Amino acid sequence: MTYDINNIFAKILRGEVLCDKVFENGHALAFKDIQPQAPEHILVIPKGPYISFEDFSANANDDEILAFFRAVGQVARDAGIVETGYRILSNHGHDGRQEVPHFHVHVLGGRDLGGMVP
Ligand code: AMP
Numbered sequence: 001m002t003y004d005i006n007n008i009f010a011k012i013l014r015g016e017v018l019c020d021k022v023f024e025n026g027h028a029l030a031f032k033d034i035q036p037q038a039p040e041h042i043l044v045i046p047k048g049p050y051i052s053f054e055d056f057s058a059n060a061n062d063d064e065i066l067a068f069f070r071a072v073g074q075v076a077r078d079a080g081i082v083e084t085g086y087r088i089l090s091n092h093g094h095d096g097r098q099e100v101p102h103f104h105v106h107v108l109g110g111r112d113l114g115g116m117v118p
Pocket of ligand 1: 008099
């Protein structure tokens with residue numbers, strides 16, 4: 001599978017589609033999910049062209065991985081959901097029901113999120 005340069009998150013990174021940005025560092029961008037599943041629902045994406053966690057974990061360099069996961073933690077702190085709790089998740093492939101083929105982590109919080117898998 002090759003990276004689709006026309007996926008919606010690639011367009012956001014190129015500035016062709018607007019997003020509600022909440023955080024950015026050298027290798028990562030975070031913005032609000034357009035269809036939030038919780039009071040706080042933020043997506044964190046790497047700036048590099050990685051299809052999913054499988055691609056990112058295998059091929060990203062150490063600086064990208066460090067900056068990405070620092071961003072995930074910072075987003076949760078900035079959202080004020082550390083004390084009450086939150087969930088991070090990333091869907092990969094068919095069984096994970098990944099919809100957008102650019103690696104992203106969902107950061108969810110602001111309510112009791114229930115059981116881990118519906
Ligand atoms: P996934 O199933 O993990 O690939 O989830 C993709 C997520 O991207 C969904 O939660 C969508 O609501 C979200 N999404 C799709 N398009 C946009 C957009 N333009 N801005 C923000 N979030 C989006």
